[in-house]
Amino acid sequence: MQGTSEPHLDFESQAYREFISKSLLNKGHNARLKRAIEKTKRGEPVTIAYIGGSITQGAGAEPIHTNCYAYRSFGLFRNMFASTSNVPLRFIKAGLGGTPSELGIIRYDRDVLREGTILPDIVIVEFAVNDADDETQGTCYESLVLKALGADNDPAVILLFSVFENDWNLQDRLAPVGWHYNLPMVSVKDAVVDQFQLTPEDGRIISREQFFHDIYHPSNAGHHIMADCLSWLFDITNHSDLDKESHVIDKPPLIGNEFVDVKLLDRLNEDSVAHIEVGGFGRTDTDLQMAEMDDDPFGTPHFPNNWMHKGKRESGDGSFKMILRSKRLILVYKDSGSNEFGIANIRVDGKLVRIADPSQINWTHCHAMLLFDEKHAREHTIEIDMAEGHEDKWFTILGFGYVN
Template identity: 65%
Template sequence: MVVNMVRDAGDTPEADIHQGITAPCDPVGVKETNNEATFDYCSPEYHKMISQSLLNKGHNARLKRAIQKAGQGEPVVMAYIGGSITHGAGAIPIHLRSYAYRSYERFKAMFAPSDSRSIQLVKAGVGGTPSELGMIRYDRDVLGDGQIQPDIVVIEFAVNDADDETRGNCYESLILKALAADNKPAVILLFSVFENDWNLQDRLAPVGWHYNLPMVSMKDALVEQFHKTKQEGNVITKEQYFHDIYHPTNLGHQIMADALGHLFDAVNHAELDQDDHDLRRPPVIGDDFVHVKLLDRKNGNQLAKINPGCFAQTDTDLQMAEMDDHDYATPLFPHNWMYTRGDRAEAQKFKLQMRCRCLLLIFKDSGSDEFGTALIKVDGVLTKQANPHEVNWTRCHAMLLIQDKHVREHTIEIEMAEGHEDKRFTILGFGYVS
């Protein structure tokens, strides 16, 4: 298997680098919302910085097929899944200036200029969530529960997966879940970076090398030059790139889109690779969750035996996200179970019985004092404590309960902790592998 690396601007012709840049080459630059005066997208230094984002071209047959389909006017679906950066946080307006929307627009301009309506955007970024939740959301938010077949899938969890309890198993499982689809989509790994120069690329990139996937690294593009003066080769400052310590500005989102555009162009000009990704290889970290599915109030009684007890209400104050190219936000996990105090102690418990080998709880974090801590028993043993105030804002929180190699009958009991009986707690759903 040949691994194609691009580390130097000299590896790609200057004209080709230009092709992947989203912004028009206007020396006047763009006035940014952070009051930075101008920015030059045409400088050789900028093109070199963008070229350094290309960590790996990867095996190109799947991406070249999507490019060819676009050029022939056939429908192409571009999907993006990740955290708040994929959601578009820091971009104004969020639905039109995110890196996902801009790279989708660039792809259309590059490969389907005559009929861009044939290219569809699926954007499934949710703030504050790792691949531990992303893999559960994938079927619903990316595949539309079987109605959508993406041709390109961009996965961006490099700054969110510190919370992944499996330390990469969920991430690799999500990648394999996407790669294994019958229509063989191109899977691209995108590594964002925080203002403190941190991401999880060292943990996650080996998965990309293992399957020879296209990989784009904002850390490789940006961090070294962040610490240089203009005379030493600085292209963009942290103040220009970051809206806050986590999220890019409009300019930062555009640079991310340019990096993806550079990958598209590099693959378009490369010779076609004949072999496909070898998915028979043993995983680097793990593949326990490739077949994970969502269980919630909508389908739960078809999949398991459930006694909701006092978790009988439905919570409507949920985390929201602008999905796809929508300018409105969609509530996440609306088919949930919310606890409100009951009279009898036994009726307080939520009880789920089902056969599975892996199980994750999804619950609601909240900044409201009305919410309290719940205790989780697995097969009669107190296993976890779910505190909705770990981050003190409304978000979806995934927690691993069971990870086994064999399917067995399990019983899950959830009840409020002592002293929290007058509080609320929302079970958003479960991720299960049967």
């Protein structure tokens, strides 16, 4: 927690401005971001969207919905460029704790684009401390970036690199994607880590204890700094000449783009996508991972249109069977700290391919698991049943991400 004997933070000093300026990893091609800024100045509708993990959700900020970096930076953007308070700016926040871009790309259409009803002008992507759990080692991250970039309205996509208390993030893996497409990039790590080693007399702006709420998440002061890092990019872009050369994003991917077209499959659209026999997975789980969306102070349950097995005595012992034409498939299942939940076996075309253990993470959490990744689409049969000795346990299939 934030220390009580630390020096006061002067957010207006020249030293603080120089500290914040170190976060600008790459200005990137500025045409898309300048277009959003100019729209705001003209009083036109502009939407800024944020997708990421728990830091984007606002963890560590109190209150979470107004002191998180996302809401703060949205407010700074408004203050910088909107001529009046009546300019129609929209704030979309889609952070979900403990989840990588492997799940983020499945959530993108639902949680950011709101099923095609919203086209953000700016998208900020924050997965630098979550993507250790991305089984595709960056392919889903690059696919998510390309999915955002490829929208019909050509939004600005900003890559944001947060950091853990132990100075770790995945910037070395993810920033090359930004360099590859010449995107704006903001590194909180570059701003804060080196100066943590200094004394206040030697130029330290903020201590590690002040910046972090816990080992993973920023304090209110940390969220304030993250927002200021983004506003520095906004300001630099605003005062820079327009980049007039073509911004080329149609090029071979750096890591991979195989998941750009991933779609969510759940109870809402199952009949139009796959043939499913629910077997003993006919219940619906309502005890789900929650996240504060947009500027809401309350949590929204994620993946409510699920399939739940609630033990053999209550749900029966039949397996969940799905026939689907696809070349790539990600299972999303529920982790839980409850000992009511048990292990499930996942078979594809009769072969055991994965074992899903909801107790590995040990809290109510959405877990993405890659089942197959092939070059060509073909019909597959997916079967999920409880492992031997776990027939009376519970298991929740939250949904699937599939690529045709």
